Amino acid sequence: MHVGELDxxxxxxxxxxxxxxxxxxxxxxxxRDTATDVAQETLTRAxxxxxRVGRLESPGGWATRVMTNLLIDGHRRRQREELVAANxxxxxGAPVAITDDDWRTAVRSLPPRQRAAIVxxxxxxxxxxxxxxxxxxAPGTVKATLSQARAALKAIVSNxxxx
Numbered sequence: 481m482h483v484g485e486l487d488x489x490x491x492x493x494x495x496x497x498x499x500x501x502x503x504x505x506x507x508x509x510x511x512r513d514t515a516t517d518v519a520q521e522t523l524t525r526a527x528x529x530x531x532r533v534g535r536l537e538s539p540g541g542w543a544t545r546v547m548t549n550l551l552i553d554g555h556r557r558r559q560r561e562e563l564v565a566a567n568x569x570x571x572x573g574a575p576v577a578i579t580d581d582d583w584r585t586a587v588r589s590l591p592p593r594q595r596a597a598i599v600x601x602x603x604x605x606x607x608x609x610x611x612x613x614x615x616x617x618a619p620g621t622v623k624a625t626l627s628q629a630r631a632a633l634k635a636i637v638s639n640x641x642x643x
Contacts, residue, residue, distance in 0.1 A: 489530075489534055490526070490527060490530050490534065493526065493534070493539055493540075493543075494523055496540070497523065497526075497539075497540055497543050498519060498523060500540075500544075500604060501518075501519035501522055501523070501543060501544070501547050502515050502516055502519045503515075503603055503604070504519075504544070504547055504548075504551075504599055504600070504603055504604050505518045505519050505547065505551065506584070507584055507587060507599045507602075507603040508551045508587070508588070508595060508596075508599050509551070509554075509588065510584040510585055510588055514554075518547060518550050518551060518554070519547065521550060522543050522546045522547040522550060523543070525546055526539070526542070526543055526546070541610065541613060541614060544600065544604060544606070544614050545613075545614045548596050548599075548600065548614060548615070551592075551595075551596070552592045552593075552596065583633075586633050586636045587599065587633070589632075589636060590629055590632055590633070593615070593625055594625055594626075594628055594629035594632060595629070596611075596614075596615055597611055597615065597622055597625040597626050597629055598626065598629045598630075598633070600614060600615070601622075601626055608622050608623060608626075
């Protein structure tokens, strides 16, 4: 392949993947700016490694894995910042408000692995096997994680309905 052909391949990859990655990020963060930033970072990494990524069996799967890892890392970073702020008696920001009609906010309250499973399975519309590959887990583990996440979401919605 020539450089022009690689550029054309990446351009098509970008056109195909960017909306999907933004949708994943939006479901994860409920913040369009963050979603687009993380999608752009993912695609920047794909471009910098396109010679390798473009030859993979599933470049989209690679991008989804990178996006998920970036989202998990960001979540962990915010949790650490909130813990430091709480220990320093500083305001850590408003708590997450969950309503029964705001699914994305409810999903944001899930632990990172459950959130990843829910977003990849329901938003990215991936199969259990594809989610397992991205999360580097066994399909049975993904099924269990999805079950736990659905139970947690049900409890969140039930709590909102009763309060």
